[in-house]
Amino acid sequence: MPKRLVGWLLLALGLTALAISIIYESTILAFIGLGLTFWGTLSLYISPEKYVKQTLLDSTTIPALTNLNQILSELKYQGKPIYLPPKYFRDFETTRIFIAKNKRTKLPTAEEIQQQGEKTFLENPEAALITPPGLSLSKLFEKTLGTTFTRVDLEYLQQNLPKLLIEDLEIAENVEIETEYKDTDEITDSISENRIKNNLIHVKITNSIFKGICTENRKPSYKFCTIGCPLCSAIACALTKATGEPIVMERFQTSEDGEIIETTYRILETTEPQEQAEKALTEAAEIIEPHPSRLSKVAGLFLIAYGSAILAWIGWLTWYEITTVGKDFILIFFGSRTNDPIGLGIGMRVIYYFLIGLALLFSGLITFVRRRRSKV
Amino acid sequence: MRFPLSFWDISLWLAVTSIILLITSELISPYYGKTNILINKKRLRNAALTTGTLFLITVAIRIYSLVTST
Numbered sequence: 001m002p003k004r005l006v007g008w009l010l011l012a013l014g015l016t017a018l019a020i021s022i023i024y025e026s027t028i029l030a031f032i033g034l035g036l037t038f039w040g041t042l043s044l045y046i047s048p049e050k051y052v053k054q055t056l057l058d059s060t061t062i063p064a065l066t067n068l069n070q071i072l073s074e075l076k077y078q079g080k081p082i083y084l085p086p087k088y089f090r091d092f093e094t095t096r097i098f099i100a101k102n103k104r105t106k107l108p109t110a111e112e113i114q115q116q117g118e119k120t121f122l123e124n125p126e127a128a129l130i131t132p133p134g135l136s137l138s139k140l141f142e143k144t145l146g147t148t149f150t151r152v153d154l155e156y157l158q159q160n161l162p163k164l165l166i167e168d169l170e171i172a173e174n175v176e177i178e179t180e181y182k183d184t185d186e187i188t189d190s191i192s193e194n195r196i197k198n199n200l201i202h203v204k205i206t207n208s209i210f211k212g213i214c215t216e217n218r219k220p221s222y223k224f225c226t227i228g229c230p231l232c233s234a235i236a237c238a239l240t241k242a243t244g245e246p247i248v249m250e251r252f253q254t255s256e257d258g259e260i261i262e263t264t265y266r267i268l269e270t271t272e273p274q275e276q277a278e279k280a281l282t283e284a285a286e287i288i289e290p291h292p293s294r295l296s297k298v299a300g301l302f303l304i305a306y307g308s309a310i311l312a313w314i315g316w317l318t319w320y321e322i323t324t325v326g327k328d329f330i331l332i333f334f335g336s337r338t339n340d341p342i343g344l345g346i347g348m349r350v351i352y353y354f355l356i357g358l359a360l361l362f363s364g365l366i367t368f369v370r371r372r373r374s375k376v
Numbered sequence: 377m378r379f380p381l382s383f384w385d386i387s388l389w390l391a392v393t394s395i396i397l398l399i400t401s402e403l404i405s406p407y408y409g410k411t412n413i414l415i416n417k418k419r420l421r422n423a424a425l426t427t428g429t430l431f432l433i434t435v436a437i438r439i440y441s442l443v444t445s446t
Binding site: 023025027030042168170188306341345 | 378407
């Protein structure tokens, strides 16, 4: 509140100084008034959103994770938590965690899970389907990025998640995402039984605001630590949505001071036919309201309009100079325009404008083509 | 009674302000480590870019007036 008060005070002083400067025609007062008005307005504009203390975040989140662990442990669930993509559910914007009762239980197909409705505890096979602790956070990621992860690929996440976490949400100081693809025929456990590839994704997070929760979650007493802290879980949700495949949190490493958290996610690629799921996803994409990247759309349109305007102007100029002045093409395009406003005093020629127009037009077109590809 | 600042005075003021804002916004960028300054950094960057753009527009107007006056 005092911060906003200072802003209003500066603004009022600035406006007063400006008014006096107009009455007395004083340049110095005008500069002072302009400065005070500007900084007053700026301090009101850049005032922060509501912040909460990190300790508050830790103490409110940890009990929920502890409870989840205790419930699953007491119900004797032994399977490894698997993040399932939306194709396993009727709601195409959700992800859930599959935890089998038995360690050897195979992951059922999307159809088998869909048949059992939206239950938390499945009967065939005996398993639990729980909401990930980071689901809301992953939805916040989507909202901030202005897209839905079901429409993007892994490359998009690699490029945009670090910027999102560091710059936009200021959740971490540094984020690195690396992928590692390796074909393997090894069957390590029941989860991998019907898989052909083990694609690993390494995520390294430095100085995250969730480090306290993450460290707590990785204590040996947490049997289901591979569900992850809200941040690791949100990243798993994003990965499973983007890849369209189940994801397992494979390995954790935390530095001694808890500043660096390294998590390895494994993509479980299914070999079973997925026509039905793909069809369902396509249908969902038609139903869901589109989230186009507005900035790239505007930028593309702007470039195309600008390029087209320049080319149209060159076309008109060429036509005019051929029909009225009787110049030829070479003279029009390459001739010196030193005494013309077209030259801008820096020796500009029509050919330069033509090249600029072409470059703008093609840049705009490329932006559009890239957008369409990313949609596919 | 008239406003005592000319167009070029405002252009100069915009240049100085935009430099201050751009440098501040770069220094408190989260990429250089988390800072404890509780301000909306995105909005500050937007303000810096806006003042910078306004200054560049005044420069463009200056160039245009130079070219057309010759």
